[in-house]
Amino acid sequence: MAIRNIVREGDEFLRKKSREVTVFDNKLWELLDDMAQTMYKANGVGLAAVQVGVLRQAVVIDVGDGLIELINPVITKKKGGEILDAEGCLSSPGEYGMVPRPKRVEVRALDRNGKPFVVKGDNLMARALCHEIDHLSGRIFKDLAVRMLSQEEMEKM
Numbered sequence: 784m785a786i787r788n789i790v791r792e793g794d795e796f797l798r799k800k801s802r803e804v805t806v807f808d809n810k811l812w813e814l815l816d817d818m819a820q821t822m823y824k825a826n827g828v829g830l831a832a833v834q835v836g837v838l839r840q841a842v843v844i845d846v847g848d849g850l851i852e853l854i855n856p857v858i859t860k861k862k863g864g865e866i867l868d869a870e871g872c873l874s875s876p877g878e879y880g881m882v883p884r885p886k887r888v889e890v891r892a893l894d895r896n897g898k899p900f901v902v903k904g905d906n907l908m909a910r911a912l913c914h915e916i917d918h919l920s921g922r923i924f925k926d927l928a929v930r931m932l933s934q935e936e937m938e939k940m
């Protein structure tokens with residue numbers, strides 16, 4: 784396993800669309816392992832492959848309930864209205880914005896062996912799922928932020 788470099792906001796690479804994963808091999812597993820290690824090292828709760836320079840639809844998330852790997856994830860349901868809360872991104876260190884996200888989502892994805900599964904997420908998990916899935920189509924949280932937090936507000940966090 785290895786820590787990979789995180790692509791920073793401003794790099795046009797982050798705006799590219801990721802392609803579907805069709806081969807579930809050692810190369811994919813190594814990518815997923817490296818992504819998890821890179822996310823934990825950076826104290827993040829989620830990371831998309833595009834953020835380590837790979838245009839594949841692969842995401843890792845751990846909001847404190849254990850690691851989840853999602854391949855080719857698709858949001859299939861949004862429920863409970865929208866919640867406005869602070870959100871950041873490992874590609875934009877030290878910056879946070881208020882972003883509306885669904886309270887609850889259901890996501891269909893494949894695991895690292897290509898087996899389908901469904902994950903349901905509330906609150907922070909729903910936010911992380913939406914944020915990372917956005918990365919796969921080149922969207923970043925600032926595109927949806929209603930405003931960015933000031934230095935003073937971030938210090939209070």
Ligand code: NI
Nearest residue numbers: 871872873874
């Ligand atoms: Ni992000």
